[in-house]
Amino acid sequence: MSRIQLENVTKKFGKVTALDGVSLDIKDKEFFVLFGPAGAGKTTILNCIAGIQLPEEGVIKFDGKVENLTDAAHRDTAMVFENYALYPQMTVYDNMASPLRSKLYKRDEEYIKKKITEVAEMMKMDYLLERLPSQLSNGQKQRVAMGRALVRSPRVYLMDEPLAHLDAKLRNSMRTELKEIQANFGTTSVYVTHDFMEAMSLGDRIAIINEGKVVQVGTGDEIYYMPCNEFVAELMGDPEINIITGAIKKAGDTYKFTLEANGKEYDLPHEDDLYAKLDELGLDRVDIGMRPQNLTYSFEPKEGYMKCSVYSYESIGNKAVIVADVEDGLQLRMIAPNGLTVKIDQDIYVDMKLDHAMFFDAETQEYLTRYREAAVKALAAEQEG
Structure with a gap:
């Protein structure tokens, strides 16, 4: 060959x-x-x-x-x-x-x-x-x-x-x-x-x-x-990744991410490598990438969850996809089990597992960093070897 x-x-x-x-x-x-x-x-x-x-x-x-x-x-x-x-x-x-x-x-x-x-x-x-x-x-x-x-x-x-x-x-x-x-x-x-x-x-x-x-x-x-x-x-994912724009700032020892769409504020879980990278970048606005499997939902109000409405529910084989409307055109895709009784426009409450987030420059859309980046790089190097 x-x-x-x-x-x-x-x-x-x-x-x-x-x-x-x-x-x-x-x-x-x-x-x-x-x-x-x-x-x-x-x-x-x-x-x-x-x-x-x-x-x-x-x-x-x-x-x-x-x-x-x-x-x-x-x-x-x-x-x-x-x-x-x-x-x-x-x-x-x-x-x-x-x-x-x-x-x-x-x-x-x-x-x-x-x-x-x-x-x-x-x-x-x-x-x-x-x-x-x-x-x-x-x-x-x-x-x-x-x-x-x-x-x-x-x-x-x-x-x-x-x-x-x-x-x-x-x-x-x-x-x-x-x-x-x-x-x-x-x-x-x-x-x-x-x-x-x-x-x-x-x-x-x-x-x-x-x-x-x-x-x-x-x-x-x-x-x-x-x-x-x-x-x-x-391109790499089915359903497609969620790209969420927001403001990022440091308050004391914690970074906070505020959604541009509805103003909801999240504390970013602390990780030394991630925080050091964010300190180095010094950005005040980023896009966060969240895979659909890293979002959770409830049809009942829950503490910390943001209120949205169901835009669509699509069954695709062994799983289903719920698309939730937030505000200002932002929609979030989530993985759900088949067989749910879901009505369009009904209330749904969504939370994000931000310890799985990827960070992109909001202007250039280029990758910046992510949680557990070092572990991913080590895995990639091992596979290349």
């Missing part, structure tokens, strides 16, 4: 800059995920690695060797497309065999049969080998497209949202299989997704891409617990 490096890669389509100085270092045998919203430039990065598109500026290296002038056929990559790209006139067997029958990577039929049988059994589709693509479900087509890539042993596997068209149950099972396949083959894999759960469950490391730029690179836990800005914080 290969180490893949992109150094200041810029790609333009007319006046549109799709990639703007992208630099990435993808380790040998790493499962590396490109995650971001639609139109961020993720697929363009894959295409540049594969040689399908050539950058105007920057360098692409495989194992330290510059590959900019190497055409796509000779880069030895295998790509899985979102739309499957199967040959409709060929059986599953022949579709999977097609890379090994090409002039560049030609192998004998005995080897081809052995390899296809091995991959088909591993992906639980050996019974499909004589069918045509028109006789397959979308999930089966996707398995064939992935199997066609896996029969080869390329330098890198490139996967462009391969699970996007599958139903939820099959998508979950394929996530598990993909990780197992990658471990068994010891491959370098670059995987594009806009699904938070896919990024977290599959990636050894994740690169957050937005508007053609790399926003942050790190392990799933590192990005989830220490996002570099509010955009990443909102």
Whole structure:
């Protein structure tokens, strides 16, 4: 397999800059995920690695060797497309065999049969080998497209949202299989997704891409617990994080946070590292990031809880989400159990576990600090090691 490096890669389509100085270092045998919203430039990065598109500026290296002038056929990559790209006139067997029958990577039929049988059994589709693509479900087509890539042993596997068209149950099972396949083959894999759960469950490391730029690179836990800005914080989480603006000041030995929306004041639980960082920053206004699971609620008045009203109640599988209206357009998302009897606009009382808060600059929206930051950094360093 290969180490893949992109150094200041810029790609333009007319006046549109799709990639703007992208630099990435993808380790040998790493499962590396490109995650971001639609139109961020993720697929363009894959295409540049594969040689399908050539950058105007920057360098692409495989194992330290510059590959900019190497055409796509000779880069030895295998790509899985979102739309499957199967040959409709060929059986599953022949579709999977097609890379090994090409002039560049030609192998004998005995080897081809052995390899296809091995991959088909591993992906639980050996019974499909004589069918045509028109006789397959979308999930089966996707398995064939992935199997066609896996029969080869390329330098890198490139996967462009391969699970996007599958139903939820099959998508979950394929996530598990993909990780197992990658471990068994010891491959370098670059995987594009806009699904938070896919990024977290599959990636050894994740690169957050937005508007053609790399926003942050790190392990799933590192990005989830220490996002570099509010955009990443909102991207990494389902339901989305709550961003709450307010004033911050020190009164004696205690920092106090006052909500801009309704003026409610909270004492920030004391932590030496956090307080030292706040002293150093000296800000009087911050945004606090609170994950929905770190808010508690009651339908009866409770001391310290702020009064809100229910804006919506949505059941999402094994949990539900309550959205509460505070004031001045501020809404708070909370995790709740299924089966609650909730009425829109009814009173709800909300409290925040501020010892889980993240702090962002209210002006730049950049990450400042959080509770237990040192512990999160230590965990990230351990995972990198």
